[in-house]
Amino acid sequence: MTATGILYGVGIGPGDPDLITRKAARLIESAAIIAYPTLAGAASFARSIVAGLIGPGTCEIVIDLPMLTEREPAQAAYDAGAARIAAELTAGRDVVVLCEGDPLFYGSFMYLHARLAGRFRVEVVPGVTSITACAARAGLPLAARNQAVTVVPGPLPDDVLRQHIRSADALVLMKVGRHLGRVRALLEAEGLADRAVYVARATLDGEECLPLRAAPEAAPYFSMILVPKEADPWL
Amino acid sequence: MTATGILYGVGIGPGDPDLITRKAARLIESAAIIAYPTLAGAASFARSIVAGLIGPGTCEIVIDLPMLTEREPAQAAYDAGAARIAAELTAGRDVVVLCEGDPLFYGSFMYLHARLAGRFRVEVVPGVTSITACAARAGLPLAARNQAVTVVPGPLPDDVLRQHIRSADALVLMKVGRHLGRVRALLEAEGLADRAVYVARATLDGEECLPLRAAPEAAPYFSMILVPKEADPWL
Structure with missing residues (x-):
């Protein structure tokens, strides 16, 4: 046997x-x-x-x-x-x-x-996730000390996205792709667009790291938006 | 120069x-x-x-x-x-x-x-985080498709923990250590203790993966609680 x-x-x-x-x-x-x-x-x-x-x-x-x-x-x-x-x-x-x-x-x-x-x-x-890869490429600390981090898929409907955006500390929006315009509008409405960073194709050819306001209209499937909390006062 | x-x-x-x-x-x-x-x-x-x-x-x-x-x-x-x-x-x-x-x-x-x-x-x-290492050792899918995941440090005060626990989809409680009793009581109160898994020292000597109810009273610093959402109906 x-x-x-x-x-x-x-x-x-x-x-x-x-x-x-x-x-x-x-x-x-x-x-x-x-x-x-x-x-x-x-x-x-x-x-x-x-x-x-x-x-x-x-x-x-x-x-x-x-x-x-x-x-x-x-x-x-x-x-x-x-x-x-x-x-x-x-x-x-x-x-x-x-x-x-x-x-x-x-x-x-x-x-x-x-x-x-x-x-x-x-x-x-286990492997390296695209989330920490995006943070690394953007040079952006995702979470420090006692901050919470919420990872939210972009395809969720507006009301669910809005709830997660409001209750999150640090926020990661994944699988943004064709939902970029909608997600950007929600972050604008919540006053978070200034802190948000857009990262596409992290660690791959054609990688882009930009302030969200400078992001292109059409995002590739492998794109993400990072919204860190305010800077940690311990830093 | x-x-x-x-x-x-x-x-x-x-x-x-x-x-x-x-x-x-x-x-x-x-x-x-x-x-x-x-x-x-x-x-x-x-x-x-x-x-x-x-x-x-x-x-x-x-x-x-x-x-x-x-x-x-x-x-x-x-x-x-x-x-x-x-x-x-x-x-x-x-x-x-x-x-x-x-x-x-x-x-x-x-x-x-x-x-x-x-x-x-x-x-x-970027590196492999303890979060996906714990999920791997527990054999527990953390998030599928359009579920959100919230990572919350255990040392936060009860009211902040409770808020995150209530608004989260899938939930990861990090840095549990000496906060284990308090965190467990909060999860019990929210009806989530049955689904919760305790993982200590993932990938290291002395690793433990247990249902939360079977976790020891004293947890080491490198310990975590995973609370997946209900099984994805697509699975």
Whole structure:
């Protein structure tokens, strides 16, 4: 009887291959089987980050997701991907799943985790998130001492965004993309636009760090707005 | 005339040396001068994480902080540390500052950043935070899709904690330590204790991941409580 393989959910950071952890790099370099999602047949961003680490004989399981506005087709794609991964694990082979940023922080890995963690041994390797990468590139302390930080996805409706903006200490607005105009208007209305910084494609080619007021009208999907609290009086 | 050196604020992750990024490892291995804080003369946790990477000839600037309950002595320690670092930078030598977790996310690096960023070139290397490390060790998705996440320091007073607990989606309580009893009582009162997970010393020797109700009475400084939102219906 063969022991089952281990499912590794491996965070590979925000985009710069140098921001991969040593553990993630070693796991990917020695992997016989890797798996990663692609979106509607496009090239995989996750795979592009680690392309230099993938050995020539590595087997690649591609989980091709439809555009994620509808629930059932995405569910079916994760079901099919999980089934292929489960077959490898059952045969005693480890599978390394590539996850942009961190696997359990807004990562698609959680859909595989939900389908496989009950049946197989899972090890999650945390990664550098886009949030601290954006703060690093902007040179902007996110939170000090006893400040709270709230991370809010931009696609939420206006009233929910407004509530989070009002109750937050330091604030990070993620996945801004096509919601930039709406998010900017909400921050203006709450008197926070002056302190807000726009960061797009942190650590990647075409990176931009700008005061929010100078941000372009059209933001890429990988864009974020940081709104630090007032300067810490201890600084 | 000599060009001034670069100040590197380098995130070294939550504790496991394998969770250092490749960039941080390379900078530390090749550093002629490193700097790090110690607390009241104790051994430096940051230095212990990277001990295996520090070359024999490396010069070490130790910033010895008094216990951080009083403001002026800590300010004076950062002033003195910043002055020693500034002298090296002025002489054209780079300085690599070691930062547990991420430099700009509850990191003491921001005190050096505030003192030196106006005068010298600074490069911040983001690191894996203890938050995603705890989620990884607990096998617990922190946030999915359009959920918000609020990170709240445990030392805040009860009324401020209660407000954040009530307005948060997913919730992370950091720096729990001796505040564990108080934080637990607040979560009980809000009906959240059943979902809460206690994680201490994530990725380090003596790591613990337990349901909050099973957590010990006395928690170490490096402890955290994760309160995920209800399971995402997409999972």
